[in-house]
Amino acid sequence: MTNSIYDQLNASGTVAKQRVVETFSGDALDTDRWSLDVDDGSGNVVAMTDEVDGGVRITTSGSGYDRVVVAFNNKRQYAHTGAELIGVRKVTSSTGNHVNHIGFVDTLGNGFVSGRHFVSAEFHSGVTNYSLQSGDGSAISRISSGVARDTNWHVFKVRTTNPTTGLSVDGALEVTKTSNPPATNMQPAFEELANDGVAYQGQVRYVEAYNT
Numbered sequence: 490m491t492n493s494i495y496d497q498l499n500a501s502g503t504v505a506k507q508r509v510v511e512t513f514s515g516d517a518l519d520t521d522r523w524s525l526d527v528d529d530g531s532g533n534v535v536a537m538t539d540e541v542d543g544g545v546r547i548t549t550s551g552s553g554y555d556r557v558v559v560a561f562n563n564k565r566q567y568a569h570t571g572a573e574l575i576g577v578r579k580v581t582s583s584t585g586n587h588v589n590h591i592g593f594v595d596t597l598g599n600g601f602v603s604g605r606h607f608v609s610a611e612f613h614s615g616v617t618n619y620s621l622q623s624g625d626g627s628a629i630s631r632i633s634s635g636v637a638r639d640t641n642w643h644v645f646k647v648r649t650t651n652p653t654t655g656l657s658v659d660g661a662l663e664v665t666k667t668s669n670p671p672a673t674n675m676q677p678a679f680e681e682l683a684n685d686g687v688a689y690q691g692q693v694r695y696v697e698a699y700n701t
Contacts (some may be wrong), residue, residue: 591605635663644660
């Protein structure tokens with residue numbers, strides 16, 4: 490019998506793979522771990538919610554087309570050849586014109602868009618269901634799940650093994666695809682993007698990311 494937590498969590502003789510767990514508790518976002526990438530809208534707010542298990546909330550400014558990405562300050566520790574991210578997320582409005590992502594992205598700058606390597610669970614107000622979206626550095630593609638978008642908390646899991654990416658929602662594998670997989674190391678990230686001059690909100694209360 491071992492008294493080592495390390496040995497209890499990992500097979501004997503193996504080296505633990507890169508892993509992070511974040512519960513977004515306390516009264517402030519841990520900026521030693523998480524960084525902000527803000528585009529437009531000086532009134533964007535990222536703050537802990539004053540509610541039980543509310544996690545962290547991104548609120549866009551409402552003054553124009555703006556975006557906030559919370560990520561790892563370009564510390565890209567997760568492999569495109571085998572990594573998974575679990576995120577518990579909701580948006581507070583299912584209408585309007587906005588997008589919310591949670592997943593892996595390579596570098597900051599314009600978020601989860603063409604030109605970035607990424608894989609994400611996407612909420613898009615113009616798409617009926619939650620989607621799996623990915624980018625290979627030049628083009629992006631999405632495939633819709635069978636779960637309709639709403640304002641409830643859901644557990645999303647994205648994975649990448651190159652060339653396959655996958656999305657599970659609330660424990661059930663929904664979709665996989667092989668188009669436009671990421672091809673470089675990435676960091677965990679989540680984003681709220683306004684496509685008009687309205688203030689939108691997205692909340693995250695749990696993130697777990699690990700190499701497989």
